[in-house]
Amino acid sequence: MKQEVNAYINNLEQWKEELSLLRSVMLECGLTETYKWMHPCYTYNGNNVLLLHEFKDYCAILFHKGALLEDSQKILKQQTENTQAARQLRFTSILEIKPLIPMIKQYVFEAIEIEKAGLKVKMKSLADYHTPDELTEKFNTDPEFELAFTALTPGRQKGYLLHFSKPKQAKTRVSRIENCEKRIYMGKGLTDCICGHSKRMPNCDGSHKLFN
Incomplete structure (x- = not known):
């Protein structure tokens, strides 16, 4: 043990x-x-x-x-x-x-x-995830942001695509993209730690709230 x-x-x-x-x-x-x-x-x-x-x-x-x-x-x-x-x-x-x-x-x-038996779960590919129009527009106006996004691991990209696509209102989708921009440029996923204090690395455990 x-x-x-x-x-x-x-x-x-x-x-x-x-x-x-x-x-x-x-x-x-x-x-x-x-x-x-x-x-x-x-x-x-x-x-x-x-x-x-x-x-x-x-x-x-x-x-x-x-x-x-x-x-x-x-x-x-x-x-x-x-x-x-x-x-x-x-x-x-x-x-x-x-x-x-x-x-x-x-x-x-x-x-x-x-x-x-060596069985595998059939996972969705990145192509199966919807890219909202607001993210496509962001890519068109900010090529550096698109490069940062496509440099993320497929798993991180999928997490963001789900997060950005979920709201029904366009303004909320835009807000989510803007709020995640810093994370994406850092190469971090939606639930990754960015403060460096998490005890569950690489995941965020809410420690950043103690240092704001």
């Missing part, structure tokens, strides 16, 4: 008992324990199968290819509406987890079989 995982659990202010139990369940399933993205990560033959993580209102098992799970109990959750591959099993108490351990193991074993 990884010392980083021990430290992670020992430092938790919330969900310590729940995640300790889930950790033991993962190890019983024959997964290899590692520590990635600041969270306990469990792998099979070197491939990521799931993460354990905590939020304000719940703790969760995040299956990296959860979209491929049968989800016989219809309890898997998308963290956001734009999440393509990952799915969560969410819990709010130790009393909720204990009777569900057989079912949890069923889901974990299915996820392992998906890895054994």
